[in-house]
Amino acid sequence: MSEIILATRNVGKTFGGFVALKDISIEFERGKLTAIIGPNGAGKSTYFNILSGAFPPTTGQLLFQGRDISALPQHKFANYGIAKSFQITNVFPKLSAFENVRVAVQARKVGLNPWRNRDGYAEVNRRAHELLALVGLEARADRTAQDMAHGEQRALEIAMALAAEPVLLLLDEPTAGMSPEETRVMMDLIQRLSRDRTIILVEHKMKLVMGICERIIVLHHGELLADGTPDEVRTNAEVKRVYLGQGRH
Amino acid sequence: MTTNTAASLIAFGKRHRAALAIGFLLIFPWLMPYEALAVNILVLGLYAVGFNLLFGYTGLLSFGHAAFLGSGAYGCGIALVHFGVPWFASILIGVLVSVFFAAIMGFLAIRTRGIYFAMVTLALSQCVYYLFYQAVNLTGGENGLRGINLSEIGILGFSVNFLNPTTKYYVILAFVAFALWLFSRLLASPFGAVLEAIRENESRARACGYDVARVKFIAFVISGAFCGLAGALKALHLSIVPIETLHYLTSGQVVMMALLGGMNTFFGPFVGAAAFLLLEDVLTTMTSHWQLVLGAVFVIFVLFFPKGIWGSALAWMVRK
Numbered sequence: 001m002s003e004i005i006l007a008t009r010n011v012g013k014t015f016g017g018f019v020a021l022k023d024i025s026i027e028f029e030r031g032k033l034t035a036i037i038g039p040n041g042a043g044k045s046t047y048f049n050i051l052s053g054a055f056p057p058t059t060g061q062l063l064f065q066g067r068d069i070s071a072l073p074q075h076k077f078a079n080y081g082i083a084k085s086f087q088i089t090n091v092f093p094k095l096s097a098f099e100n101v102r103v104a105v106q107a108r109k110v111g112l113n114p115w116r117n118r119d120g121y122a123e124v125n126r127r128a129h130e131l132l133a134l135v136g137l138e139a140r141a142d143r144t145a146q147d148m149a150h151g152e153q154r155a156l157e158i159a160m161a162l163a164a165e166p167v168l169l170l171l172d173e174p175t176a177g178m179s180p181e182e183t184r185v186m187m188d189l190i191q192r193l194s195r196d197r198t199i200i201l202v203e204h205k206m207k208l209v210m211g212i213c214e215r216i217i218v219l220h221h222g223e224l225l226a227d228g229t230p231d232e233v234r235t236n237a238e239v240k241r242v243y244l245g246q247g248r249h
Numbered sequence: 250m251t252t253n254t255a256a257s258l259i260a261f262g263k264r265h266r267a268a269l270a271i272g273f274l275l276i277f278p279w280l281m282p283y284e285a286l287a288v289n290i291l292v293l294g295l296y297a298v299g300f301n302l303l304f305g306y307t308g309l310l311s312f313g314h315a316a317f318l319g320s321g322a323y324g325c326g327i328a329l330v331h332f333g334v335p336w337f338a339s340i341l342i343g344v345l346v347s348v349f350f351a352a353i354m355g356f357l358a359i360r361t362r363g364i365y366f367a368m369v370t371l372a373l374s375q376c377v378y379y380l381f382y383q384a385v386n387l388t389g390g391e392n393g394l395r396g397i398n399l400s401e402i403g404i405l406g407f408s409v410n411f412l413n414p415t416t417k418y419y420v421i422l423a424f425v426a427f428a429l430w431l432f433s434r435l436l437a438s439p440f441g442a443v444l445e446a447i448r449e450n451e452s453r454a455r456a457c458g459y460d461v462a463r464v465k466f467i468a469f470v471i472s473g474a475f476c477g478l479a480g481a482l483k484a485l486h487l488s489i490v491p492i493e494t495l496h497y498l499t500s501g502q503v504v505m506m507a508l509l510g511g512m513n514t515f516f517g518p519f520v521g522a523a524a525f526l527l528l529e530d531v532l533t534t535m536t537s538h539w540q541l542v543l544g545a546v547f548v549i550f551v552l553f554f555p556k557g558i559w560g561s562a563l564a565w566m567v568r569k
Binding site: 074075076077078079083084086090091092093094095099102103104106107108110111112113114115116117118119121160163164 | 434435437438439440441442443445446449450452453454455456457458459460461464467
């Protein structure tokens with residue numbers, strides 16, 4: 001078995017009296033493309049938010065490369081090499097596509113230097129252009145983010161997440177609200193990125209992830225229902241009952 | 250004019266915005282009815298620009314910036330009047346005093362957002378007001394701080410007559426020009442980029458790995474320092490620090506100036522301050538209800554020209 005990059009140990013989360021997650025222990029291996037799926041209200045997003053540090057778990061631990069990072073503030077996650085893209089489009093709307101990515105690259109390479117001109121960092125600018133090209137947006141560099149198509153904004157977001165040169169990339173419903181064409185482009189991009197990165201993604205549509213993921217984790221009512229290869233999950237009787245069955249009604 | 254030349258003209262203007270602004274301010278007194286008004290605009294223009302670092306660039310609406318204009322003015326004035334500190338060092342002391350208050354207020358206020366941020370800054374600035382109001386021995390209390398008599402000042406070994414309004418304008422402009430240059434550099438820097446990112450989307454900036462609370466705090470203190478410098482210069486200009494400098498109306502005025510001129514531009518707040526003071530100057534000679542007219546103008550701008558005078562002018566140039 002390969003190296004464990006991220007793990008949750010008996011992680012639970014309650015909001016007021018509502019139990020969103022119960023006792024989830026999962027280990028994620030380096031280099032794999034893993035999908036977390038489940039019907040609405042399964043606790044996927046809660047679990048994703050814990051993995052990405054948006055809020056800490058109520059119980060249990062989040063371990064990154066063996067180190068407990070449960071209580072780490074959000075902005076430190078990026079320093080550890082964990083980057084995420086969001087369920088809702090989350091860019092800097094009035095800045096250009098290039099500036100969006102540039103600011104993200106700058107966080108890692110330059111920081112807050114108040115004394116130099118931001119255009120003077122050739123290395124940062126080069127990397128920002130590279131990332132735009134990687135997600136297929138180089139022709140859109142000067143476009144204001146809010147004027148871009150939905151699919152393009154999501155791709156822009158991924159370029160921003162990649163700016164942290166993450167060892168682990170977390171994607172929350174990367175194709176939410178996309179047209180079939182945009183969805184296909186996004187899935188191609190994710191597959192391309194997964195060749196040399198560890199990616200964990202949350203997805204509502206099971207069909208989408210079956211083709212490209214190496215491992216699928218199914219959550220249901222805040223509990224771990226199934227965990228295995230796409231084939232194993234597809235043939236799992238429990239999964240069929242709670243998840244696949246729904247689609248046929 | 251084709252879009253291309255207009256765009257490149259705008260790009261040129263943006264790159265050299267500080268130089269262009271300073272160039273304009275060099276001839277500015279000749280365009281004004283009298284020099285004292287020009288100095289007023291200069292000083293309050295800097296106040297509005299400093300305020301706009303938080304408002305326009307970081308997206309934080311403070312209702313307490315009078316505290317920094319006022320504490321800068323008092324700091325400078327008290328150093329001159331009570332301690333006989335040279336004028337140059339007094340300005341520095343004024344800035345440091347405002348930095349001190351900005352650090353305290355910023356530390357407490359950045360924990361809140363939106364309307365709460367506005368209310369916390371307002372409440373804290375009222376605390377500063379009462380602090381200076383009560384310290385009668387130092388500040389003169391209700392009567393304001395009097396006796397800032399600066400007639401001759403030494404600059405690089407030369408003695409300059411500070412009572413001559415034109416000379417006074419250019420001495421003060423030297424400080425304002427330096428501040429504008431510094432301000433423009435700051436905005437063009439990686440730090441400036443993070444400020445805009447926080448304004449656009451705070452949680453995204455945090456996810457990028459920026460310590461948003463720290464950046465906001467630094468921006469708050471820098472903004473306070475610029476306003477403090479404006480205050481110190483105001484004290485030298487007026488020879489008196491009225492207690493109204495610290496009043497919350499002064500905090501409200503700067504919001505109006507920034508909105509009137511254009512909060513999303515470098516020079517907009519300055520234009521706003523000029524428009525505000527010019528209108529006030531003209532209207533007060535015509536009617537005692539001048540505030541009504543000024544208020545109406547303000548409402549018209551907020552409703553129909555949300556980009557402000559300068560912002561609308563720039564947008565119009567781009568379109569043309």
